[in-house]
Amino acid sequence: MENQRIRYLQHPPAFVSFAAVGGFEEGQGPLGGRFDHLDNTDRFGQPSWERAEGEMGRQCLNIALKKADLSPSSLSVLYAGDLQNQCVSSSGGLFSFGIPYMGLYGACSTCTEGLMSLALFLSEGGQSKEPILGAAVTTSHNCAAERQFRQPIEYGGQRPPSAQWTATAAGAFVLTSGKGEVRITEVCPGKIVDGEMTDATNMGAAMAPAAADTIRTYMREKGVSASSFDAIVTGDLGAVGSSLLCELLSEDGIDIRANHIDCGLCLYDRQTQDVHSGASGCGCSASVLATKFLPAILKRELNDILFLSTGALMSTSSVQQGEHIFGIAPLIRLQSGA
Amino acid sequence: MENQRIRYLQHPPAFVSFAAVGGFEEGQGPLGGRFDHLDNTDRFGQPSWERAEGEMGRQCLNIALKKADLSPSSLSVLYAGDLQNQCVSSSGGLFSFGIPYMGLYGACSTCTEGLMSLALFLSEGGQSKEPILGAAVTTSHNCAAERQFRQPIEYGGQRPPSAQWTATAAGAFVLTSGKGEVRITEVCPGKIVDGEMTDATNMGAAMAPAAADTIRTYMREKGVSASSFDAIVTGDLGAVGSSLLCELLSEDGIDIRANHIDCGLCLYDRQTQDVHSGASGCGCSASVLATKFLPAILKRELNDILFLSTGALMSTSSVQQGEHIFGIAPLIRLQSGA
Numbered sequence: 001m002e003n004q005r006i007r008y009l010q011h012p013p014a015f016v017s018f019a020a021v022g023g024f025e026e027g028q029g030p031l032g033g034r035f036d037h038l039d040n041t042d043r044f045g046q047p048s049w050e051r052a053e054g055e056m057g058r059q060c061l062n063i064a065l066k067k068a069d070l071s072p073s074s075l076s077v078l079y080a081g082d083l084q085n086q087c088v089s090s091s092g093g094l095f096s097f098g099i100p101y102m103g104l105y106g107a108c109s110t111c112t113e114g115l116m117s118l119a120l121f122l123s124e125g126g127q128s129k130e131p132i133l134g135a136a137v138t139t140s141h142n143c144a145a146e147r148q149f150r151q152p153i154e155y156g157g158q159r160p161p162s163a164q165w166t167a168t169a170a171g172a173f174v175l176t177s178g179k180g181e182v183r184i185t186e187v188c189p190g191k192i193v194d195g196e197m198t199d200a201t202n203m204g205a206a207m208a209p210a211a212a213d214t215i216r217t218y219m220r221e222k223g224v225s226a227s228s229f230d231a232i233v234t235g236d237l238g239a240v241g242s243s244l245l246c247e248l249l250s251e252d253g254i255d256i257r258a259n260h261i262d263c264g265l266c267l268y269d270r271q272t273q274d275v276h277s278g279a280s281g282c283g284c285s286a287s288v289l290a291t292k293f294l295p296a297i298l299k300r301e302l303n304d305i306l307f308l309s310t311g312a313l314m315s316t317s318s319v320q321q322g323e324h325i326f327g328i329a330p331l332i333r334l335q336s337g338a
Numbered sequence: 339m340e341n342q343r344i345r346y347l348q349h350p351p352a353f354v355s356f357a358a359v360g361g362f363e364e365g366q367g368p369l370g371g372r373f374d375h376l377d378n379t380d381r382f383g384q385p386s387w388e389r390a391e392g393e394m395g396r397q398c399l400n401i402a403l404k405k406a407d408l409s410p411s412s413l414s415v416l417y418a419g420d421l422q423n424q425c426v427s428s429s430g431g432l433f434s435f436g437i438p439y440m441g442l443y444g445a446c447s448t449c450t451e452g453l454m455s456l457a458l459f460l461s462e463g464g465q466s467k468e469p470i471l472g473a474a475v476t477t478s479h480n481c482a483a484e485r486q487f488r489q490p491i492e493y494g495g496q497r498p499p500s501a502q503w504t505a506t507a508a509g510a511f512v513l514t515s516g517k518g519e520v521r522i523t524e525v526c527p528g529k530i531v532d533g534e535m536t537d538a539t540n541m542g543a544a545m546a547p548a549a550a551d552t553i554r555t556y557m558r559e560k561g562v563s564a565s566s567f568d569a570i571v572t573g574d575l576g577a578v579g580s581s582l583l584c585e586l587l588s589e590d591g592i593d594i595r596a597n598h599i600d601c602g603l604c605l606y607d608r609q610t611q612d613v614h615s616g617a618s619g620c621g622c623s624a625s626v627l628a629t630k631f632l633p634a635i636l637k638r639e640l641n642d643i644l645f646l647s648t649g650a651l652m653s654t655s656s657v658q659q660g661e662h663i664f665g666i667a668p669l670i671r672l673q674s675g676a
Contacts, residue, residue, distance in 0.1 A: 085424070100527035100529055
């Protein structure tokens with residue numbers, strides 16, 4: 001018999017604070033006014049794009065800690081990851097906090113993977129007398145990612161309509177094993193799904209089958225439908241991947257169209273910004289969670305959502321060697337109420 | 339006040355089975371006879387070194403599952419990571435098992451990071467009626483790593499005496515939230531430590547300060563000395579890093595010389611094999627744990643050990659940009675007895 005994939009957390013942890021930091025394009029988008037900090041130069045005062053990404057993550061966690069008046073030493077753990085080779089943005093940007101560190105690689109699914117890992121850590125320690133605290137941070141930088149995975153932006157290569165715009169953005173989340181107004185109540189790790197894609201400029205199509213797999217599994221295990229939730233939020237499928245996800249699920253009799261929202265379609269205005277199929281990158285779902293969904297849950301405009309960041313598991317070498325681009329989509333359930 | 343860094347697991351999980359797979363050099367070393375499978379071609383039947391690494395990990399987990407007569411679908415989670423950009427060895431090699439997947443990046447510390455993450459996951463779920471199962475897998479491949487981080491081996495570049503030999507090896511571990519003869523009782527995440535190293539051919543020196551930090555913190559928090567344990571095992575400091583670790587700790591009045599063992603000095607015979615300062619790579623500590631330390635605990639030759647894999651957090655870009663190579667050393671405590 002197959003195992004249950006959903007984990008019902010013993011001691012559901014709660015959000016203490018969160019922050020989002022972004023660059024120029026993010027400031028121009030519909031959520032621009034809700035970012036905690038924007039740097040219109042995308043440089044964050046640094047000499048390289050790689051360093052800029054690390055600095056953006058550092059600033060973002062710093063803001064989240066300040067909002068809650070917490071010092072780094074009060075945190076028991078920090079989960080982080082990014083798209084740079086060997087995740088050097090996270091280690092280089094966050095080492096100065098001195099928080100016990102767990103590095104993750106989940107591609108653009110890292111925001112949810114980090115929150116899931118942190119939720120499991122805090123729930124495990126949830127029986128201790130004093131609440132314990134931890135953080136999850138995720139970043140991506142357009143210029144660092146594009147030159148690593150595809151071409152340096154200075155080259156000006158033409159992108160196909162299915163391509164997405166890697167967000168220059170960071171999200172930081174501080175959680176407690178104690179009480180709070182937004183809790184992570186369930187987690188559901190993703191499976192690696194092979195959609196047999198090899199085109200590195202069509203990430204949406206590579207990730208949609210993984211999102212469909214997780215949503216289908218979740219609905220069937222619980223015996224619920226999409227209408228049980230205020231929203232079903234995916235990370236960065238973009239226009240191409242979102243329509244593919246809905247199509248794949250409808251083949252199984254699951255209709256999420258009425259309450260599906262993709263972060264990749266929230267961050268930019270596709271009519272006025274040159275982002276093709278939408279936003280992508282680890283920082284996309286992280287910053288949209290911090291600027292749009294968590295504030296909406298705090299205001300009780302939303303009370304119960306499923307949140308799945310979506311990742312494409314590939315490297316420059318694996319694409320050049322003709323390997324398939326796998327997808328993965330971990331899920332967390334966010335609920336209002338202490 | 340600073341938080342306690344040691345986590346005392348609520349429901350210490352236990353090992354169910356484990357396996358190690360290696361290549362030619364690993365077969366020539368002192369532990370060669372204890373590997374579950376060796377491929378003297380290092381190719382594992384694959385057309386590229388990158389694919390060979392993935393296949394090695396697949397074979398290794400397959401052997402560990404077979405030893406315990408378990409099907410992949412009985413596992414609730416799989417933690418994995420490697421050294422290839424975007425950890426494509428793990429995702430490409432392990433996707434076919436269909437086990438819910440959590441990708442890690444901890445460089446050569448990934449074996450301990452994976453076991454720690456898995457232990458937290460199983461401990462969190464340890465209150466469920468039926469025991470839950472999970473696995474952790476780590477791989478490294480000499481030829482894939484060398485051409486990615488330094489030079490293709492065909493180039494024949496000369497290596498300095500401080501350089502280490504990236505192991506072509508995999509380790510796979512299956513754990514349960516139920517009973518067993520070897521348990522993980524405590525975990526202690528590592529902090530990112532900046533030893534101000536920039537030399538990518540001296541990883542031992544980059545990682546030793548992180549190992550010293552974790553051991554120092556652990557000893558002080560518990561108020562114990564090195565003699566409280568049967569062994570203090572580090573991952574892949576090699577000869578240079580090991581002597582540096584002992585020196586750093588002796589400055590703090592901590593003497594681990596009598597029971598310190600480095601996996602990087604166990605895997606090969608430095609007198610007869612051309613490995614300079616010793617072994618390295620994610621697969622080093624993973625395969626030495628599976629071939630040397632876990633068997634010794636099962637035989638009760640050892641009953642209580644501290645196990646710290648050591649990682650150097652860097653990428654080709656970060657080294658070329660002159661960034662520091664950070665170290666990290668997560669720790670787990672392994673004890674015999676159900």
